[in-house]
Amino acid sequence: MAYDEEQIGRLLRLLPPAPEGWVRAAQELPAARAALDELVALAERDAAFRLQLQADLERAVAAAGYEPSPYLVSRLRRLLEAV
Amino acid sequence: MAVEQSDAQLVARCRAGDPAAWNELVERFSRYVFAICSRGYRLAPHDAEDVFQEVFARAFERLSELRSDEAVRPWLAQLTRRLCVDRLRVLARDAPATAEPDEREVDDLLAALDDAMAVRAALDEVGDPCREILDRFFCRDESYRTIGEALGLPAGTIASRISRCLEKVRTVLHGRSRGPAPS
Numbered sequence: 001m002a003y004d005e006e007q008i009g010r011l012l013r014l015l016p017p018a019p020e021g022w023v024r025a026a027q028e029l030p031a032a033r034a035a036l037d038e039l040v041a042l043a044e045r046d047a048a049f050r051l052q053l054q055a056d057l058e059r060a061v062a063a064a065g066y067e068p069s070p071y072l073v074s075r076l077r078r079l080l081e082a083v
Numbered sequence: 084m085a086v087e088q089s090d091a092q093l094v095a096r097c098r099a100g101d102p103a104a105w106n107e108l109v110e111r112f113s114r115y116v117f118a119i120c121s122r123g124y125r126l127a128p129h130d131a132e133d134v135f136q137e138v139f140a141r142a143f144e145r146l147s148e149l150r151s152d153e154a155v156r157p158w159l160a161q162l163t164r165r166l167c168v169d170r171l172r173v174l175a176r177d178a179p180a181t182a183e184p185d186e187r188e189v190d191d192l193l194a195a196l197d198d199a200m201a202v203r204a205a206l207d208e209v210g211d212p213c214r215e216i217l218d219r220f221f222c223r224d225e226s227y228r229t230i231g232e233a234l235g236l237p238a239g240t241i242a243s244r245i246s247r248c249l250e251k252v253r254t255v256l257h258g259r260s261r262g263p264a265p266s
Binding site: 002003004005008009011012013014015016017018019022023025026027029030033070071075 | 102105106109110113114115116117118122132133135136139140143144192195196198199200202203206217218221222223224246249250252253256257260
């Protein structure tokens, strides 16, 4: 497709940057996923930790030394609900 | 000029566990997903942020289910659309006046976004300083003065630089549309 310069400018305007914090959080997903796996393993072998998660999920995650990011909290909550 | 990796190459690197590849994938598609949420479905910022994060979370978790690595963009578009519609339906339960946009309008926007992504890829190929100048002017809506101050350039030269940079992007796009020269 051939574009003139006005069209190029118009098309560029369609793609403003997403907020930096959103992009950073998405880029940190692999680390958050690794943390999720570790927390699930901990919950499987430690009944007290499981109870802490059920009582106050965000506090339990933080107490275990992990950042309770929205991704981590939502995925853990989903897993707990499924149990 | 920089050589851009194809979407398929980037996805293949993600699958292989290359830690830098995921960052690049998010970087490449963040504007695209953001535009669908905010421009296509007109979600409020906090709803758009939730959908944006959920799109990339699901993409990360389900990348292995993608049948064709080169189809990552339409796959992300479909995922984003579905999550935006889900969010609007939840919002409509609390506020029945919440309207879902006409899906044909979203189709039109997606077609335009595909063209816009091709232009961005050409811009990446042209590289800096053109990439930065055009991004600041068109995507970030910065004035000549702000761009000049940020890049240490006289504000009076920005308009002509924008014009020259647009011409470079146009040349790259023209070359692409003609395809590779026969061997």
